[in-house]
Amino acid sequence: xxxxxxxxxxxxxxxxxxxxxxxxxxxxxxxxxxxxxxxxxxxxxxxxxxxxxxxxxxxxxxxxxxxxxxxxxxxxxxxxxxxxxxxxxxxxxxxxxxxxxxxxxxxxxxxxxxxxxxxxxxxxxxxxxxxxxxxxxxxxxxxxxxxxxxxxxxxxxxxxxxxxxxxxxxxxxxxxxxxxxxxxxxxxxxxxxxxxx
Amino acid sequence: xxxxxxxxxxxxxxxxxxxxxxxxxxxxxxxxxxxxxxxxxxxxxxxxxxxxxxxxxxxxxxxxxxxxxxxxxxxxxxxxxxxxxxxxxxxxxxxxxxxxxxxxxxxxxxxxxxxxxxxxxxxxxxxxxxxxxxxxxxxxxxxxxxxxxxxxxxxxxxxxxxxxxxxxxxxxxxxxxxxxxxxxxxxxxxxxxxxxxxxxxxxxxxxxxxxxxxxxxxxxxxxxxxxxxxxxxxxxxxxxxxxxxxxxxxxxxxxxxxxxxxxxxxxxxxxxxxxxxxxxxxxxxxxxxxxxxxxxxxxxxxxxxxxxxxxxxxxxxxxxxxxxxxxxxxxxxxxxxxxxxxxxxxxxxxxxxxxxxxxxxxxxxxxxxxxxxxxxxxxxxxxxxxxxxxxxxxxxxxx
Numbered sequence: 220x221x222x223x224x225x226x227x228x229x230x231x232x233x234x235x236x237x238x239x240x241x242x243x244x245x246x247x248x249x250x251x252x253x254x255x256x257x258x259x260x261x262x263x264x265x266x267x268x269x270x271x272x273x274x275x276x277x278x279x280x281x282x283x284x285x286x287x288x289x290x291x292x293x294x295x296x297x298x299x300x301x302x303x304x305x306x307x308x309x310x311x312x313x314x315x316x317x318x319x320x321x322x323x324x325x326x327x328x329x330x331x332x333x334x335x336x337x338x339x340x341x342x343x344x345x346x347x348x349x350x351x352x353x354x355x356x357x358x359x360x361x362x363x364x365x366x367x368x369x370x371x372x373x374x375x376x377x378x379x380x381x382x383x384x385x386x387x388x389x390x391x392x393x394x395x396x397x398x399x400x401x402x403x404x405x406x407x408x409x410x411x412x413x414x415x416x
Numbered sequence: 417x418x419x420x421x422x423x424x425x426x427x428x429x430x431x432x433x434x435x436x437x438x439x440x441x442x443x444x445x446x447x448x449x450x451x452x453x454x455x456x457x458x459x460x461x462x463x464x465x466x467x468x469x470x471x472x473x474x475x476x477x478x479x480x481x482x483x484x485x486x487x488x489x490x491x492x493x494x495x496x497x498x499x500x501x502x503x504x505x506x507x508x509x510x511x512x513x514x515x516x517x518x519x520x521x522x523x524x525x526x527x528x529x530x531x532x533x534x535x536x537x538x539x540x541x542x543x544x545x546x547x548x549x550x551x552x553x554x555x556x557x558x559x560x561x562x563x564x565x566x567x568x569x570x571x572x573x574x575x576x577x578x579x580x581x582x583x584x585x586x587x588x589x590x591x592x593x594x595x596x597x598x599x600x601x602x603x604x605x606x607x608x609x610x611x612x613x614x615x616x617x618x619x620x621x622x623x624x625x626x627x628x629x630x631x632x633x634x635x636x637x638x639x640x641x642x643x644x645x646x647x648x649x650x651x652x653x654x655x656x657x658x659x660x661x662x663x664x665x666x667x668x669x670x671x672x673x674x675x676x677x678x679x680x681x682x683x684x685x686x687x688x689x690x691x692x693x694x695x696x697x698x699x700x701x702x703x704x705x706x707x708x709x710x711x712x713x714x715x716x717x718x719x720x721x722x723x724x725x726x727x728x729x730x731x732x733x734x735x736x737x738x739x740x741x742x743x744x745x746x747x748x749x750x751x752x753x754x755x756x757x758x759x760x761x762x763x764x765x766x767x768x769x770x771x772x773x774x775x776x777x778x779x780x781x782x783x784x785x786x787x788x789x790x791x792x793x794x795x796x797x798x799x800x801x802x803x804x805x806x807x808x809x810x811x812x813x814x815x
Contacts, residue, residue: 322812335711
């Protein structure tokens with residue numbers, strides 16, 4: 220009898236746990252509500268989903284339709300000597316590290332190499348890299364195009380980088396060239412404009 | 417990273433699973449002694465359900481692959497590589513092949529049963545002569561000639577069938593046949609290795625029958641040195657290059673080196689290397705060939721590949737520039753000084769690309785030498801006023 224009672228209790232607990240499935244850390248960011256990303260404050264203009272898995276220690280990754288279709292990343296206060304994206308294996312696949320003495324063109328190269336290693340790319344080209352403001356600070360905007368290995372889909376992206384107080388701040392939007400990147404670009408640019416740090 | 421279709425035969429350990437090469441009217445390979453190519457019988461149609469199915473799959477793959485952005489679409493370079501293939505295997509056979517050059521830093525080439533051949537830029541960066549390239553292309557063609565993908569598919573199917581029956585027998589009799597299953601899998605993998613050795617052997621014969629000298633052992637030796645350099649830099653354990661691991665898809669590099677060294681000893685001095693034509697043909701594309709290497713994260717490997725090309729074919733402005741970029745991108749303070757040295761060696765040579773001055777200027781500025789840096793960056797802007805990053809560079813020059 221005691222055993223039956225225990226069994227029933229366990230069953231009850233189990234079904235309770237299954238009734239509310241855990242969505243693996245995803246969070247809904249409501250439109251127009253400022254979001255704190257480290258020391259940076261960003262205000263999305265529409266609803267976005269924040270993934271539970273972070274791309275890097277100081278970063279967050281947002282998406283509306285899934286990362287294969289649109290992705291918006293923000294990194295706040297990456298210190299000198301650390302990589303942008305999370306280093307999965309320091310020995311097998313080391314990530315390039317940020318150095319606070321980097322100049323604007325070096326930031327472009329750093330972003331290119333980081334993005335290449337993160338996504339295992341061999342096809343990546345920077346279309347342009349110009350001085351621009353990010354969060355009210357002088358920085359650089361990098362426009363690039365790439366394609367994933369074994370995938371024929373052409374993708375594009377735009378990244379804004381700025382160094383403030385020897386720390387790096389990055390906003391990056393990417394998506395396929397077919398519909399998703401051009402359609403999502405104005406909104407993404409507006410969100411990046413809203414960043415303050 | 418994996419690239420390509422499951423059933424494409426690839427060259428080295430970085431490759432994917434094997435693809436069957438469909439042979440077109442090939443006869444038996446002659447034994448030791450004179451090697452004569454059997455006459456080409458004309459267009460070949462796949463025979464049997466398996467072969468037709470494989471061709472169908474690969475045709476579909478090629479249809480998509482043809483539009484891939486990773487392909488380096490340059491007619492001159494593609495025609496040049498295709499021409500080397502034709503000179504190696506005979507113009508009649510190479511007419512049905514389609515050659516594609518793909519941007520990828522790995523040393524690899526692949527051949528599909530339906531005649532699709534893929535050559536990676538990493539391969540073109542690592543070979544130093546037409547003869548070496550001919551040996552590699554011959555190896556791929558040998559897979560094709562011997563229908564290795566088809567054989568591999570059939571062997572894989574029968575292995576899977578046996579595994580299924582054995583596991584059923586195990587379930588019925590309540591004993592574990594895991595060790596038998598493992599042996600079957602190991603046997604299947606070693607079948608693939610035997611196919612690679614067969615392709616090596618046939619490629620040696622093909623090259624010996626061609627105008628090229630057999631020069632393949634150097635490639636494998638350099639590959640070993642490159643891997644050792646990379647592992648030394650990363651502090652990883654050195655791998656043994658002589659005995660194959662149980663699940664290695666290809667024979668180890670030193671085994672292939674030993675085989676080709678012996679063949680080259682027997683072949684003697686016949687045939688031509690054609691190093692200078694290879695150097696001239698690849699010189700305009702050096703940036704495309706080395707870019708994935710330099711912008712990847714294999715510093716020691718990329719440095720080795722650049723150095724070995726320089727030592728073999730001579731250092732020119734482009735090669736100095738590429739080496740400088742490699743060091744500049746790693747960006748440790750000592751690297752910046754080293755990179756500056758390479759850039760300075762590049763600018764005194766003819767035909768230095770404009771980006772050399774960009775690299776020189778950025779290194780100088782980060783090392784604290786503003787006047788020198790700004791002068792070099794101004795020179796870069798003069799030579800390349802419409803560069804993608806001209807605005808950012810101009811900001812550095814004017815402040």
